[in-house]
Amino acid sequence: MSFLDKIGFKKLKDGLFKTKDNLVGKVNRLVNARGIIDDEFLSELEEILISSDIGFDTAEALIGNIKERTQRDKYTGQEELNSLINDELKKVFAETTSEFSTFDFNTGSKPYIIMIVGVNGVGKTTSIGKLAYNFKNAGKSVLIGSADTFRAAANDQLEIWAKRAGVEIIQSTNTSDPASVAFDTVKSAAAKNTDVVIIDTAGRLHNKAHLMEELKKIKRVMQKVIPDAPHEIFIVIDSTTGQNGLNQAKEFSNALGGLTGIILTKLDGTAKGGIVLKINREMNLPVRFIGVGEQIDDLQVFDSKSFVEAMFEK
Numbered sequence: 260m261s262f263l264d265k266i267g268f269k270k271l272k273d274g275l276f277k278t279k280d281n282l283v284g285k286v287n288r289l290v291n292a293r294g295i296i297d298d299e300f301l302s303e304l305e306e307i308l309i310s311s312d313i314g315f316d317t318a319e320a321l322i323g324n325i326k327e328r329t330q331r332d333k334y335t336g337q338e339e340l341n342s343l344i345n346d347e348l349k350k351v352f353a354e355t356t357s358e359f360s361t362f363d364f365n366t367g368s369k370p371y372i373i374m375i376v377g378v379n380g381v382g383k384t385t386s387i388g389k390l391a392y393n394f395k396n397a398g399k400s401v402l403i404g405s406a407d408t409f410r411a412a413a414n415d416q417l418e419i420w421a422k423r424a425g426v427e428i429i430q431s432t433n434t435s436d437p438a439s440v441a442f443d444t445v446k447s448a449a450a451k452n453t454d455v456v457i458i459d460t461a462g463r464l465h466n467k468a469h470l471m472e473e474l475k476k477i478k479r480v481m482q483k484v485i486p487d488a489p490h491e492i493f494i495v496i497d498s499t500t501g502q503n504g505l506n507q508a509k510e511f512s513n514a515l516g517g518l519t520g521i522i523l524t525k526l527d528g529t530a531k532g533g534i535v536l537k538i539n540r541e542m543n544l545p546v547r548f549i550g551v552g553e554q555i556d557d558l559q560v561f562d563s564k565s566f567v568e569a570m571f572e573k
């Protein structure tokens with residue numbers, strides 16, 4: 260592991276602390292307290308699993324596996340029981356796969372256009388700053404488009420993030436039409452041969468129909484410049500919102516004719532990080548990036564192997 264990887268892993272571990280304590284910690288304490296697998300044990304285990312947001316189906320499957328194994332293999336003590344259960348937990352987490360493991364993923368088309376959507380406050384603008392920073396560190400040129408023209412402050416906030424990341428930004432000057440900003444951004448990136456374009460969008464929901472129309476228009480207008488744009492539509496979901504986040508993903512997906520991935524933010528602020536499993540299972544949409552803090556280097560490529568290690572390392 261390189262020095263930078265080590266820092267990243269420490270951030271991941273720290274960021275997952277609450278979930279680790281709520282899930283792995285509680286399960287271990289339950290085993291130590293009861294030491295025997297009976298119906299009561301299993302129902303308490305189920306409660307812990309559900310409270311960590313891993314989802315009902317996953318919890319049921321996990322408990323089924325544990326029942327089966329304890330009937331088949333005779334375990335001799337608490338330590339063995341503990342490792343058996345940790346083993347099964349690890350297995351379900353490891354099933355949550357992601358296609359790539361670095362920010363240097365193949366951005367075959369140039370410019371590679373990423374549109375960011377999601378409701379207010381989930382962390383879109385922050386994640387765009389972090390994404391830009393990481394792409395830049397991976398050697399790519401980045402242009403950000405500030406197509407959240409709804410709030411005046413949104414533009415300033417994104418500008419600050421662009422400065423921190425050291426990348427260019429296209430802002431709305433004399434228009435409040437987000438599609439126009441997106442158009443200008445893509446056009447400029449095409450002219451300058453930029454590698455990656457990231458488009459910020461508004462997320463207010465007070466008029467949902469209008470928001471969805473606006474997002475569709477942004478997509479349509481970018482396609483005038485680059486016919487297969489956007490190459491990615493990432494929905495940002497706040498991990499502390501649970502089921503609500505899944506409903507949001509469905510709505511945005513329906514309106515936009517599909518999404519390509521999830522940026523799951525604020526994992527550091529929740530004990531319910533099991534939502535990663537639930538989302539992957541129920542949405543059939545990969546979690547691509549996770550946010551584990553508010554700093555610029557607090558966005559990580561989601562990699563189930565590191566996730567499992569961070570959750571289960573003693």
Ligand code: GDP
Nearest residue numbers: 379380381382383384385524525550551552553
């Ligand atoms: P937007 O409305 O979707 O653009 O959301 P913002 O990017 O403005 O973020 C809303 C708030 O969430 C800000 O205070 C961010 O600092 C915070 N935030 C975003 N991502 C994370 C994260 O991964 N961890 C934590 N703790 N806070 C985050």
Ligand code: GDP
Nearest residue numbers: 434436437438439440442443476479480481483
């Ligand atoms: P439609 O909504 O798909 O019918 O597309 P329009 O042709 O009406 O364009 C929609 C929006 O895209 C316009 O309001 C502009 O914001 C933007 N747009 C389209 N073409 C251009 C262009 O040449 N320059 C700029 N700046 N914006 C454009």
Ligand code: MG
Nearest residue numbers: 383384407413
């Ligand atoms: Mg924003």
